[in-house]
Amino acid sequence: MASATPFPAGAPVGAERRGNLAQRHPLTVFLVLAFALGVPALVIPLLLGVPAAPGLLWLVFVALLGSSLLVTWLADGRAGVRKLLSRVVHWRFSAWRWAIILFAVPLLTIALAAASGTLTSPERGWAAEIGWYLFNTLIFGALSLNLWEETAWAGFAQSRWMARHGLLVASLITAVFFAAIHVPLQFEGDPSGSRILASTGVLFLTALIARYLLGMHLLDTGGSILAVGVQHASWNAAQKLEAVEGGDWDWQMVTALALLTLLLAVGRRIRRPQARPLGPEAEKAAAAQWIAPPAPRSASQKAPSADDRQEL
Numbered sequence: 001m002a003s004a005t006p007f008p009a010g011a012p013v014g015a016e017r018r019g020n021l022a023q024r025h026p027l028t029v030f031l032v033l034a035f036a037l038g039v040p041a042l043v044i045p046l047l048l049g050v051p052a053a054p055g056l057l058w059l060v061f062v063a064l065l066g067s068s069l070l071v072t073w074l075a076d077g078r079a080g081v082r083k084l085l086s087r088v089v090h091w092r093f094s095a096w097r098w099a100i101i102l103f104a105v106p107l108l109t110i111a112l113a114a115a116s117g118t119l120t121s122p123e124r125g126w127a128a129e130i131g132w133y134l135f136n137t138l139i140f141g142a143l144s145l146n147l148w149e150e151t152a153w154a155g156f157a158q159s160r161w162m163a164r165h166g167l168l169v170a171s172l173i174t175a176v177f178f179a180a181i182h183v184p185l186q187f188e189g190d191p192s193g194s195r196i197l198a199s200t201g202v203l204f205l206t207a208l209i210a211r212y213l214l215g216m217h218l219l220d221t222g223g224s225i226l227a228v229g230v231q232h233a234s235w236n237a238a239q240k241l242e243a244v245e246g247g248d249w250d251w252q253m254v255t256a257l258a259l260l261t262l263l264l265a266v267g268r269r270i271r272r273p274q275a276r277p278l279g280p281e282a283e284k285a286a287a288a289q290w291i292a293p294p295a296p297r298s299a300s301q302k303a304p305s306a307d308d309r310q311e312l
Contacts, residue, residue, distance in 0.1 A: 026071050026072075026075045027157060029071050030157060031157075033063070033070070034063050034068075034152070035063075035180075035181060036063075038059040038062075041058040041059050041063065046184060046188065052185070052188065060148055060149045061148060064152035065151055068151060068155070068156035068157070069081055069084070080291075085151075087225040087226070087290065088225045090222065090223070090227075093221040093227065097217075097220065101217070101227055101231045101234060102230065102234060104234075105238045105260060106133055106234065106256075109238045109253045109256040110241070113243070113245070113252050118252065119245075120244075129241065133241065136233070141233025141236050141237055142233040146232040146233040147233075151225050151229075154229075158171070161173050161174060162283055165280070166283040166284055167280070170215060171212040171215045174211045176204075179200075179203050202254065205254075210235070210261075212265070213231065213257065214232070216261075217231055219287075222290070223289070235256075238256065
């Protein structure tokens with residue numbers, strides 16, 4: 001019989017027994033908790049005809065973030081939680097990557113709108129349009145919601161699936177569950193059955209594209225949750241651009257997201273491919289580094305002395 005990994009000093013009595021299931025099946029436990037806590041929070045406001053905003057906050061901060069932190073603690077202890085949260089503030093990657101994350105989706109969205117004749121001049125002017133976009137991305141989007149949502153989806157779930165299966169399969173699996181938990185939102189406003197089916201189809205298609213894009217960002221930034229959280233907020237903010245007449249499905253943003261994903265997938269294989277984790281085995285190894293808590297130092301190990309450090 002496999003023994004459970006010991007919990008760190010200070011864990012509650014009985015934590016080892018409670019943690020066995022989370023240690024063996026962390027993703028299953030996370031999904032059960034996230035859906036059990038999150039779906040009712042979206043469905044109940046629809047049935048009562050009240051605003052969905054409180055339910056969305058519960059979904060993000062309790063069902064998703066809370067479940068991911070709880071399962072991480074049960075599976076990997078406090079060191080695992082610290083490792084996960086440290087990725088939320090991991091900002092040290094190239095300026096070029098930051099430019100892609102912040103500006104690629106809105107610029108491609110505007111370019112597609114201009115090419116299709118659906119670009120208009122914003123009433124408040126372009127300076128205000130840019131300012132509102134940055135506010136919706138960095139403050140209202142990333143800081144308030146998407147960073148914490150992606151701590152669960154990208155930082156916990158997709159990273160663990162990637163450590164098992166690599167980028168492509170992990171993206172597909174994450175997309176299915178990510179889209180599924182958002183399905184109740186497609187019923188807002190008493191839509192017709194055909195509209196619900198169409199919007200749900202667009203939701204799953206967009207999720208497949210988006211999770212692959214976010215997976216590439218994880219691989220190329222050393223597992224930064226900050227990078228994927230801001231990217232998520234960026235495409236949400238691009239849907240709110242006043243200058244773009246997107247119609248029912250905001251097709252320009254969805255197409256821009258697909259173009260960016262394609263360009264980045266091709267570009268990372270052409271530009272310095274040796275510096276990136278490419279291929280399932282390299283992707284698995286990279287992701288395993290993000291989710292593994294630091295190994296405890298044994299009593300026999302000692303910190304290097306000043307002379308040792310000088311020699312190193």
